[in-house]
Amino acid sequence: MAGTILVTGGAGYIGSHTTRHLVDEGFNVVVLDNLYSGHRWAVHDSAEFIEGNAGDQSLLADIFNRFGIDAVIHFAGHIVVPESVEQPLKYYRNNCVVSQNLVESCRLVGIDKMLFSSSAAVYGIPEKIPAVETDRVQPINPYGRTKLITEWLLQDIAASADAANPFRFLALRYFNVAGAAVKGGLGQATPEATHLLKVACEVATGKRESIKVFGADYDTPDGTCIRDYIHVDDLASAHVVGLKHLIDGGDGGIFNCGYGRGLSVQEILDTVAKVSNVDFPRELSDRRAGDPPALIADTNKIREQLGWEPKYNDTELICRTAFEWEQQYKA
Template sequence: MKRKVLVTGGAGYIGSHAVRQLGEAGYDVVVYDNLSTGSVEAVLHGNLIVGDLNDIQTLETVFSQHKFDAVLHFAASISVPESVANPLAYYANNTRNTLNLLHCCQKFGVNKLVFSSTAAVYGEPQENPVSEACATEPINPYGRSKLMSECMIRDYGLSSDFKYVILRYFNVAGADLAGRIGQSSPKASHLIRMACDAALGLRPAVSIFGTDFDTPDGTGIRDYIHVEDLAAAHIDALRYLEADGDSQIFNCGYGQGYSVCEVINELKKISSIDFHVVEAERREGDPACVIACGDRLRQILGWQPRYNDLSIILSTAFTWEMKKLQKSQSLELFKEQLERQHYQLISSNN
C-alpha cells in the first residue's frame, strides 16, 4: 500500500518541487494550499485541496477522510519586510496555523512531521559557518514566528510519540531542470529573482546593498541551495522518520557561499545580457557573510546534493523566468523588450 502524506503549501515554490519528487517516489500525496502564492499548475502529482490552515473545520475534514502517515508543512508567509510591517499576520499564518496543524496531528494520530523552517531563526549569527548549535536569536517577526513554531513542535514531541525533522533553509533558488515548475510568487524579492527580472527588462536595475563588507569583493556572501536539492532533503527526512529516526533539526545549505557580485556577474554571462546594476547603502542588519554548516544533514540523513553549482542554480532560474515571461506575453513582444533593453544599455554606455 502506498504511504499517504499531506503536504501543506504544496502548490508553492519549494512545496511543489517536493510534491513532484514525492509523486515520483511512489507516495500518495494530498496537497493542502490556499493558493495565495501557489498555483494549481504547479501541482504535478497527487490531489489538490484548496483550503486555509486557519479553517480548522476543513482541515479536520481532510484529516478524517485520509489516513495520513506523515505531514510535510511548507505553508507559511516568508517576507521579512512584510513581517516587520504586519507582524500579527505572520504570527497568525506561521505560528497559529502550525498550532492548528499540530492539533489535527494529535487528534488523528499522525506522528511524523517534516517542518520548513528558516535560517532567520539565527538572527545575526556570531559564528560562520552557522551550525545547528548556534544561538537562535531572530531579529524580525518572520524569524520569531518560525522559531515559535519550532518550539511548539519540539514541546509536543517531548510529550508524546510525535517525531519531527525541522529543516532550516538558507537561500533557496533555481527551478526544476525540465522547466515544469519554479518560483511563481509575484512577491518574491530575493537577489536572483531581482537580477533575472533586470536581465529580462522587467525592472530597470538590480541593486547591490553594500559594497564595503569585509569580503573579497566587498559585497555580501550567502549560501545558495538549489530548490531540487532542498526538496530532496525533505524526502530524505521523511524516509528517516519512517525508519524510526529520532527527532532532529538540520541546516539546509551547501556550506559554500557566493557574493552578490559573483551572482550578478554569473547571471550576466548566462543570460548574455549586461543588465544595469545600482550600488546602494547597506541595509540594517545585513551580515557580511552567512554560510550554512550542513554536515549533520549529510551525515545523519545521507543527503547528497546534485546541483551544488552556481551556474546550474542561475541557469535554471533564468530559464524559468524566461518561460514565465513568454507565457504572459507574445513571443514578438518578448523579443521587442529585449531589443529595447539592449539599445538602452548601449546608449547609456556611449
C-alpha cells in the first residue's frame, strides 16, 4: 500500500504532524518547505527535507525525478486572515499561483493524486449550522477566496482528466485546528500565531500578557463566538485515511474536517485556565468584522465516505496537549 508522498509545508504545524502519521503508516515522505513559518526541527527524522518553494517548477521536476512521487499533500501556504486583507497579492501569489504551478508540474509527469488544505473560511458567513459541503460558499476575505479558487482549480483539472491522463484530489476543509501531538514532542510553533488556543497557552505560560475576547454579545449561550475545534492528530489521520482512499482508487471530493460540535471562546479559555492552573487575564474587545457567531462542520460525509473516525474529541485533552507543548516549546 505505502508509497512516496511529497508533503509541501511539512515543516509547519499541520504538515509536521501529518508527516509523523504518514511515516508511522509506512509511507516514504519528502517534505518541501521554504521555512517561511515552519521549522526544520519539526520535520520527522525519517523524512527527506528539501528547502524550497512549492511553486518552483524546476525544483519540483527535480524532486519528482529523484524520488518517484506517488501523491502530493499540499499544506504550504500563508494563513493569516488580517494579513490577507492588507496584502492580498502576497496571498494570491503564495496560495493560488504556487498551487497552480504545483498542479501543473504534477500533470506534466503524471502524478494524479493530491490532497489540498482548504478551509472553513470558504463558507464565509455560513448559511446554516452545521455547514454541509454543498452549502453556499462565499468567502469574506482574500485568504478564504484563495482557498476557494484553489478548490475550483483542482475541480476543473479533475473534470478535464480522463483515463489516459487521470487526476483525483481531496480538498479537506479544516475547521479550527488545535492541540499538539498526543505522543508529545510536536506542536504548533507558528511565529506570532493568531489562533485562540495557541494565544491562550502563550498567555498561560507567560509569553504574552493577556488575551482579547472579540465580542461577548453574540447570540450564543455565553455571548462569545462558537467554533469547531479539531485535534491536530485527528486531522492528520484524516489525511492518511484520505490518501489511502485515493490510492485504493476512490473518488475525489471535498470534505469538512471537524467534530460537528461547537465550543465557545469562553469554554476554551476556561479549559486552558483549568489545565494550566493559571487564572490569566482576558480583555473584552469589540467584535471583529466578519466573524460569524458560530461555525460548525457537518462531518457526515468524511465519516461515511472515507470511514474517518476521530479519537480526540475531548476539550480538556485538546487544551492540555496544547498547553504542555507550549511549556516545552517555551523552555
